[in-house]
Amino acid sequence: MCVEEHVLASAWILRRRTESGLLGRKSRHRFADQSRTDDFDEGTKDSSKGEFVGSFQLPENSVKKDFDLEHPVAEVNNNRDEQSEVPEVLPRTLDYDNDTPASESKSRVFIDQRDAGSAEASGLLGPFSQGTVRESSDRSDGVPGTFEDTPHRERLRLHWDNLSTDATDLLVMDSPSETRAFRGLFDKTPNTGENPGSLASLFPDSTNELQLAQPFCQVETVGVEMGQQVNPAEHSWLQNLDSPPESIPCGLEEGTHNNSSDGQLGSTSHQGVHRRCLTFETFGGHRESLSSVATRLPSVPLQPEEKGTSRFKQPGPSKPVSAYPLQRVKPGIGLHLNALAAAKDENISVPENLPPGVEIRVSSSTTPFCPAASQDSLRVPLDTASYLEDAGPLRMDTQTSEDDSIAIAPSEELSSTSPKKKRPKLTHAEDDESCKRCNCKKSKCLKLYCECFAAGVYCIEPCSCQDCYNKPIHEDTVLATRKQIEARNPLAFAPKVIRAAQAVPDVGDEMANTPASARHKRGCNCKKSSCLKKYCECYQGGVGCSLNCRCESCKNTFGRKDGSEVDLEVEVKTEEEEPRPTEKGIGDRQKAVVHINEEQILDPSFPSTPSRLSRLSVKLQFPSKGKPMRSSFLSIGSSAGSQNETRGVKLSSIPLPPKFEQSIQTAHAEEMPELLQNQGSPRNTVKSNSPNGKRVSPPQCKSRPSPSRRSTRRLILQAIPSHPSMNQQ
């Protein structure tokens, strides 16, 4: 799959069991209750993942919501799309939020939701969304590092774990976020039902973006066109949402499509939906198998031989979508591709969730991969694909604009389909390149060394790998391996870069805004590159180094550990380490920057203040507990974006990312802040990150180096999944 990642990261898939009523049930309640905070409990586990996934941003409110983490719910909802990249939703999109193009993207996000939705419906979601995460956190894990503190992480982990375990449920989403989002939606919706408004309230704006991890660019691409389409759908969604939650729940799962809304979605949506359905169904069946596999995996893992799989599907890339869904999506996370894909689709359908305001976007930006290509052939799954379809269009537009430059393959892809095509462009090079994917010789594309695998997507033609097992045909193997890796490191497929919340609008605090918000989940360990080359994952991801980094002589132009960001050039100078506490200045820069991105990747924030979070779910998050929450971040997204580019904003100041990427996935997280905060003082620096993390990101497209970031994008979600889907081309 390349797919995912974007994000994410594929990984993210969520799994949720239906059964697990645990989550689901609880969650819902929670929602109802609202208190998100409290919710934790249950959700704990699940949530964790979810958390990541979803962050959303809300635009206006300032906050954005970062829910991400935990609250996936809210976020989720919003996010859904994004992340979901995957599946869901597509259709939706857009409009809502924003009118702007962006909106489109957003819509996508929603899509994601769908997944969630479905899941949720089952109840799974619920958990996540709400409290789950938090709770989870408790539990677990602890990761020592920063995260540990934070509950989020733990939570997250839990989720994953849960997920994995359950496999059944998994939705697969890659990105957790997605799932979450969905869940959120669902939950919320339902809840909302109670309070319908709630969501809305949460995100008043519409804009929430999500970033999915997405790793792949794709998202963006989607864009615009979709939007149009979506719109209609959206409405429906909206409507739906408002109204009866009920429908959601039930419908979701299975039939997402059933929902009328779905119908609207249109083809894309359909797919999505179907998949979900399929997925679930499949899951059911498969799940077992999977699990078994999983179990085996451990042993097997490595070798392809095992493979087991078998069956499968084979080849069929073409339809990947369909195939997967049916088959197994479950894999969860893994989704690698498939799963992801499936998920996405499904998600899409769900409309309900969406809050009115929320927008979603996928950020495709990030994505590195080019999904397009991949998808096509492969599985499309990926998010991208799905996205594309659905969202694609919409997004595209939006994205395009900014991105354009950035371009990102994805868009291209998407566009292609659609009319647009937006992006054409980019340079060829980019495209091409970008598309390229892995070149593995010895890992069989079943280890994190493989960018495709790490991103949660299947290898596709642009890959030059040898003896590749990362193909739909070997789905079983892929999933099993994936599971093993996750067992070892729950964050392995999570987006590498977490975004932070965006802007924090509100709050004032200081931190709030930091632009910088985004940080690498684990931090780098550079010794010779001074964090000035892509060898450095922080740099590659377009983010500054954080406290978590153990780099020597760091000169990361995006920010040193301490925080300085540099946005400007100036900053850079500083160098060194040191920490500085707060940054304040940043604010300024940030702002500048920020607005640029706003959403973008970078975002802001870490700092997040509580306020931001607040809102919605967010609030809960962080503060609440004390902990940090870090974990979550979430989601993904990738974000990065491109920004730079010209266009738009310009970033003047900004350094650009190197490439960037976008690719990387970032997640946003509103939560992040917390995390970060945790670390240091709370606010001050940022940093922090968690140790764990894994990556999710998708491969990026290489090309893009430029700086990018950018743009546009809104939210992100990224999910993780990463899928890269992408198009590529």
Add this chain to the structure above:
DNA sequence: GAGTTTGAAACT
């Protein structure tokens, strides 16, 4: 395109 450098991932 071949060869080198680099740091993450995997392994011990």
Add this chain to the structure above:
DNA sequence: CAGTTTCAAACTC
């Protein structure tokens, strides 16, 4: 958790 090996990307030529 540290040390070493493996790996593939990033970079150089």
